Structures are given as structure tokens and as C-alpha cells.
Amino acid sequence: xxxxxxxxxHYGNFHVLKDINLSIHQGEVxxxxxxxxxxxxxxxxxxxxxxxxTSGELIVDSVKVNDKNxxxxxxxxxxxxxxxxxxxxxxxxxxxxxxxAPMKVLGVSExxxxxTAMYYLEKVGIPDKANAYPAELSGGQQQRVAIAxxxxxxxxxxxxxxxTSALDPETIGEVLDVMKKLAKEGMxxxxxxxxxxxxxxxxxxxxxxxxxxxxEEAPPEQFFANPREERARxxxxxxxxx
Amino acid sequence: xxxxxxxxxxxxxxxxxxxxxxxSSFLALISSLALGTIIAVFRIAPVRPLNWLGTAYVEFIRNxxxxxxxxxxxxxxxxIGIRLDSFTAGTLGLTVYTAAFIAEVIRAGIxxxxxxxxxxxxSSGLTYLQTMRYIILPQxxxxxxxxxxxxxxxxxxxxxxxxxxxxxxLMYFGDLISSETFVTFDVYIFxxxxxxxxxxxxxxxxxxxxxxxxxxx
Ligand SMILES: Nc1ncnc2c1ncn2[C@@H]1O[C@H](COP(=O)(O)OP(=O)(O)OP(=O)(O)O)[C@@H](O)[C@H]1O
Ligand SMILES: [Mg+2]
Numbered sequence: 472x473x474x475x476x477x478x479x480x481h482y483g484n485f486h487v488l489k490d491i492n493l494s495i496h497q498g499e500v501x502x503x504x505x506x507x508x509x510x511x512x513x514x515x516x517x518x519x520x521x522x523x524x525t526s527g528e529l530i531v532d533s534v535k536v537n538d539k540n541x542x543x544x545x546x547x548x549x550x551x552x553x554x555x556x557x558x559x560x561x562x563x564x565x566x567x568x569x570x571x572a573p574m575k576v577l578g579v580s581e582x583x584x585x586x587t588a589m590y591y592l593e594k595v596g597i598p599d600k601a602n603a604y605p606a607e608l609s610g611g612q613q614q615r616v617a618i619a620x621x622x623x624x625x626x627x628x629x630x631x632x633x634x635t636s637a638l639d640p641e642t643i644g645e646v647l648d649v650m651k652k653l654a655k656e657g658m659x660x661x662x663x664x665x666x667x668x669x670x671x672x673x674x675x676x677x678x679x680x681x682x683x684x685x686x687e688e689a690p691p692e693q694f695f696a697n698p699r700e701e702r703a704r705x706x707x708x709x710x711x712x713x
Numbered sequence: 714x715x716x717x718x719x720x721x722x723x724x725x726x727x728x729x730x731x732x733x734x735x736x737s738s739f740l741a742l743i744s745s746l747a748l749g750t751i752i753a754v755f756r757i758a759p760v761r762p763l764n765w766l767g768t769a770y771v772e773f774i775r776n777x778x779x780x781x782x783x784x785x786x787x788x789x790x791x792x793i794g795i796r797l798d799s800f801t802a803g804t805l806g807l808t809v810y811t812a813a814f815i816a817e818v819i820r821a822g823i824x825x826x827x828x829x830x831x832x833x834x835x836s837s838g839l840t841y842l843q844t845m846r847y848i849i850l851p852q853x854x855x856x857x858x859x860x861x862x863x864x865x866x867x868x869x870x871x872x873x874x875x876x877x878x879x880x881x882x883l884m885y886f887g888d889l890i891s892s893e894t895f896v897t898f899d900v901y902i903f904x905x906x907x908x909x910x911x912x913x914x915x916x917x918x919x920x921x922x923x924x925x926x927x928x929x930x
Binding site: 519521544545547548550551552554556558559560561562571572575576577620621624 | 827829830832833835836837838839840843847848851852855
């Protein structure tokens with residue numbers, strides 16, 4: 472579903488992603504961890520071309536992401552993205568946030584878009600907030616709306632970049648629960664997170680990054696019990712002791 | 714004491730001028746908002762030649778006097794065979810001029826919208842223009858309503874440029890009445906009052922909108 476082959480990315484002189492090779496298959500849940508600045512966000516954002524790669528090959532859903540002939544909007548409709556700071560549209564209601572892309576990109580009718588939106592709002596547990604504005608919701612509720620907004624496009628892949636990092640501790644759980652449910656239903660998910668409990672429970676694979684490289688890739692049982700890399704060990708001891 | 718008989722005797726002229734000033738201002742307001750928005754997007758879109766075009770427009774237009782731009786439409790265009798009546802030429806000049814200032818105001822608004830909004834829109838499959846239209850611009854314009862209001866008030870006042878090319882606006886009729894009656898002060902006081910009838914509600918309206926939007930956010 473997602474294939475990185477020898478991918479490199481530079482910001483000017485700064486080498487952010489170094490020789491990335493990574494394949495993610497349909498239905499897989501891959502959790503990316505690593506210290507701050509290691510390139511996790513950049514890696515995820517390359518998948519839907521919010522960032523462009525400098526060299527190598529990146530294929531998503533059988534499409535070369537960086538090919539000139541690729542219709543990027545067509546590819547993006549199949550990839551949902553959830554951001555750390557939710558990025559809901561503040562001037563639109565919850566319902567309008569969710570129905571905008573289905574109506575404008577997929578061309579579905581307003582009635583159908585609303586029905587779909589309500590279906591996913593039920594699913595994330597806040598159908599009663601349909602007519603509220605984002606500012607009237609808690610962080611956890613906003614992030615669940617953002618997830619519903621992504622799902623309403625019926626994507627094949629969902630990307631999450633630290634979806635719980637901006638949340639109060641008591642609302643983190645409600646967002647993780649929604650993500651767990653999604654994983655169980657077979658959604659292909661790429662998740663950057665510091666929630667090790669979630670990673671352990673839900674991930675099919677952990678990808679550990681440091682300084683722009685993938686240092687280790689392993690199933691969670693193996694990774695958490697016995698990380699191969701010294702730096703991964705150090706990272707885990709630091710994050711688990713906090 | 715003001716000489717109200719001037720107002721009463723020339724009421725029709727004042728009204729005609731008032732109506733034309735209102736019409737010209739309204740048309741220029743709508744079109745300069747549209748044109749200014751387009752130029753603002755030109756300046757910001759990730760397409761270099763459009764950036765240059767937008768910057769050239771703003772720098773060129775806002776650095777020459779309005780009256781010269783109006784002359785271009787009124788006496789310049791006829792030399793290439795396009796003849797416009799003075800009202801149309803004046804309103805066009807006013808639009809082109811005001812659009813440069815509005816473009817700058819709206820550009821500032823667009824830049825103030827958090828980057829994540831564009832990313833959210835684009836990552837959902839919306840095109841750049843769709844994201845601009847449905848997500849960025851509505852937020853940008855809300856943020857710049859006070860400076861936008863100032864531009865609109867300036868626009869109404871600047872519409873007096875029509876008087877110079879016999880554009881049948883308030884200023885034009887003011888001049889006419891004054892030269893007929895040999896009265897200056899009173900005639901122009903009435904003209905000023907008519908301008909205030911347009912600009913004060915505009916000013917209050919902007920304030921009202923600003924407060925309402927502040928609450929809805
Ligand atoms: N637009 C940019 N221009 C230049 N450098 C950038 C840019 N975006 C990110 N970087 C740099 O690239 C590196 C990787 O950034 P990235 O955001 O991918 O890290 P991350 O692993 O997601 O970190 P965090 O856990 O803090 O979110 C960082 O050193 C960052 O400073
Ligand atoms: Mg990051």
C-alpha cells in the first residue's frame with residue numbers, strides 16, 4: 472500500500488530523511504516513534520505529499536506520489552490525515568467540517584454527505600455535537616471530529632501525526648479508543664505517537680527513527696521487550712520512566 | 714446659519730449626485746473586493762509568475778495618484794478606440810485603484826490564517842483554489858474587517874474623483890450648484906453631509922460586524 476524506496480529528503484542543506492526504506496501493507500497499523508526532530512512528521516507528511524521528497528521512490532496505493540503526472544488530489548482523497556492541533560475549520564460547524572470535502576471533492580449530495588457525517592459522528596461518540604462550532608468542543612472532542620472528517624472520505628489509509636499530544640491527559644483515552652476501533656476494523660494506519668501503551672496494544676509494527684533514519688523495525692512485543700538498537704533502548708527508558 | 718433654500722432649490726441635483734456617488738461607490742466596492750481578493754491570491758499562490766504579477770499590480774497602482782488612473786480610463790482608452798462615459802471611467806479607475814489596497818489587506822488576512830488550515834484542506838483532496846475559497850478566505854476576511862472597512866470608507870470619499878471628469882456625482886453637482894449660485898461654503902457643507910450619510914452608516918456597520926464576528930469566534 473505504501474512503499475518508500477531509498478527515499479531522501481532535504482530542507483536546503485539539512486538532510487531530514489536518510490535512505491528510508493519502508494513498506495506498509497493494507498490493513499497494517501504502523502506506529503512511528505523516535506526522539507523530537509528525528510523526522511517522524513516529515514516521513515508521514517511525504518505520504519500525501521504535504522512534503523516532497525528529494526530523491527528515491529515513494530509509491531502509495533500503486534501511484535508514484537511525486538510523479539509529474541500524478542493527480543495529487545485524486546490520491547489525497549484516499550488518504551485521511553489527523554493532525555496534532557486538529558486543524559478543524561473554526562468558521563464551520565462540526566457537520567460542515569465533515570461534509571465539505573465529500574461534497575466538493577467526491578461530489579456527493581449534501582443529504583448524503585450529512586448522513587455519512589452523522590454515521591461517523593456516532594462512531595466517534597459525539598453525534599450530539601453536530602451543530603456545534605469547534606471552539607465549543609473540548610480537545611478530545613475536536614480530535615474525534617477531525618478523525619470523523621477524515622473517515623467521511625472513506626479513505627484507504629489514515630495518517631495520524633501525534634493525535635493526542637495536544638490533549639489533556641483525561642481526554643487522550645477517548646481518542647485512542649476511537650483509533651483502536653479503527654485499527655480493529657482493518658484500516659491501514661500510520662501513527663506517530665508517544666503513547667507506548669497504544670503502540671504495544673494496537674501496532675502491527677513499530678518503526679523507530681533517529682536523526683532521519685529508520686534504525687529499527689519490529690513487532691511491538693519484540694521491540695518493547697528487547698530493542699536491538701542502543702538508541703532505541705535509551706529512548707524507551709527515557710519515555711517509559713516519565 | 715446655513716442657507717437651506719440652496720438645498721431645497723437644488724434638491725434634484727443633490728439627489729442625482731448622491732445617487733450616482735452611491736452607485737459608483739457600491740459598484741467599485743463589490744468589484745474592488747473581488748479584484749483585490751484575486752490579486753491577493755496571486756501574490757500568495759505557489760506560482761512564481763502570478764506572484765510577480767500580483768506584486769507588480771499592487772506596487773504600480775498604489776504608488777500613482779488616483780486621478781491619473783481615472784484619466785487613463787477617461788482619456789487614455791479613447792486613443793485606442795475604447796470610449797467610456799465619465800461615470801464608467803471613473804468607477805473603473807476607482808475599482809482598479811482601491812483593489813490594490815484591498816489586496817494588501819486581504820493578503821495580510823490570508824497570512825494570518827494558521828498554516829494547518831491549508832494543510833487540512835489540501836490533505837482532504839480539495840484543490841488549492843477550493844481550499845482558498847471555502848477555508849482560507851472566509852477566515853482571512855473576518856480577520857481584516859476593520860481595515861477593510863477603512864478602505865471602503867476611503868473608497869466612498871475617493872469617488873469624488875468623478876467630479877473632475879464630469880462623472881455626475883455629488884462633487885460634480887456641488888461644483889455646478891456653487892457656480893450657479895455663487896455660494897461656496899453652504900453648498901459644500903450640504904455635499905459633505907451627503908457623504909456623511911454614506912460613510913457614517915458604513916463605519917457603524919463595520920463596527921457592528923466586527924463585534925458580531927468576535928462573538929461568533
Ligand atoms: N520546513 C522546514 N524547514 C527546515 N527544517 C525543517 C522544516 N520542517 C522540519 N524541519 C526540521 O526537520 C527535522 C525533522 O522534523 P520533523 O518535524 O519531521 O521531526 P519529528 O520527528 O516529527 O519531531 P517532533 O517529535 O518534535 O514532532 C527537525 O530537525 C526540524 O527542525
Ligand atoms: Mg512531529
